[in-house]
Amino acid sequence: MILLELKDVRKSYGYDENKVNAINHIHLTIDEGSFVAIIGKSGSGKSTLLHVMGGLTKPQQGTVLLEGNSLYDMSDDQLSRYRRRRMGFVFQFYNLISSLNVLENIVLPIHLDHLKEDKEYIDELLEFLDLKEKETAFVRELSGGQQQRVAIARALAMKPAIILADEPTGNLDAKSSQEVVTLLKLSQRRYKQTLILVTHDEMIASQAERIITISDGEIVSDTNEK
Ligand code: ADP
Numbered sequence: 343m344i345l346l347e348l349k350d351v352r353k354s355y356g357y358d359e360n361k362v363n364a365i366n367h368i369h370l371t372i373d374e375g376s377f378v379a380i381i382g383k384s385g386s387g388k389s390t391l392l393h394v395m396g397g398l399t400k401p402q403q404g405t406v407l408l409e410g411n412s413l414y415d416m417s418d419d420q421l422s423r424y425r426r427r428r429m430g431f432v433f434q435f436y437n438l439i440s441s442l443n444v445l446e447n448i449v450l451p452i453h454l455d456h457l458k459e460d461k462e463y464i465d466e467l468l469e470f471l472d473l474k475e476k477e478t479a480f481v482r483e484l485s486g487g488q489q490q491r492v493a494i495a496r497a498l499a500m501k502p503a504i505i506l507a508d509e510p511t512g513n514l515d516a517k518s519s520q521e522v523v524t525l526l527k528l529s530q531r532r533y534k535q536t537l538i539l540v541t542h543d544e545m546i547a548s549q550a551e552r553i554i555t556i557s558d559g560e561i562v563s564d565t566n567e568k
């Protein structure tokens with residue numbers, strides 16, 4: 343089953359002589375339940391591609407279908423709600439709110455939609471991410487590895503169909519990095535999620551089932567298309 347499909351996608355920044363095609367001519371399908379790594383040099387377009395896949399950046403050209411829904415044909419409100427329900431984002435800089443505690447950070451997106459969290463599942467996540475004792479701690483009291491695990495819990499709290507991770511290990515030492523990837527992989531397997539991970543770390547990319555390499559905004563290799 344195809345989860346995500348990109349058809350002839352282009353996103354550029356700037357105008358006229360300053361115009362840069364961050365990504366261009368992107369045709370791609372991603373299967374439900376797969377683990378895909380996107381690699382490439384700095385500035386090659388990895389983040390842009392991930393943001394376009396996740397409904398965060400509207401491309402100038404092309405179509406992005408998630409579960410058959412054309413993301414950029416939705417209204418902003420529809421898209422935000424769809425994102426919070428079906429997608430989990432993990433970023434390099436965690437993007438946590440320092441004035442809130444661990445649990446409050448995790449349930450914030452759910453409360454934004456006036457939904458009720460699944461308490462048992464959140465408990466399971468805290469256990470699984472080894473954060474149970476930190477539930478009421480402020481995020482600024484946590485180590486980098488722990489903060490990233492909180493961000494992962496927040497991303498997983500709605501049991502998303504797709505996890506989009508943008509250099510999630512970029513700020514972590516080797517040990518914490520491996521831990522974060524292991525946890526993402528475990529969740530992916532356990533809940534049959536699709537995991538798309540942008541990284542410049544080859545050790546991490548090599549753990550994916552499929553590796554897509556981009557260079558100058560275009561796909562230059564894809565282990566699915568040998
Ligand atoms: P990567 O994630 O591989 O480092 P990016 O997707 O961040 O690559 O960037 C791809 C290209 O698009 C780069 O040339 C970058 O400078 C440019 N770019 C990305 N975001 C913006 C932006 N908000 N405004 C202008 N240019 C941008």
Ligand code: ADP
Pocket residue numbers: 482483484485486487488518
């Ligand atoms: P990790 O292996 O998860 O990155 P660290 O070895 O960095 O963890 O941190 C060990 C312990 O020190 C953790 O329990 C964490 O709560 C605590 N700690 C780390 N950084 C800080 C900080 N800036 N303020 C308070 N406690 C911290």
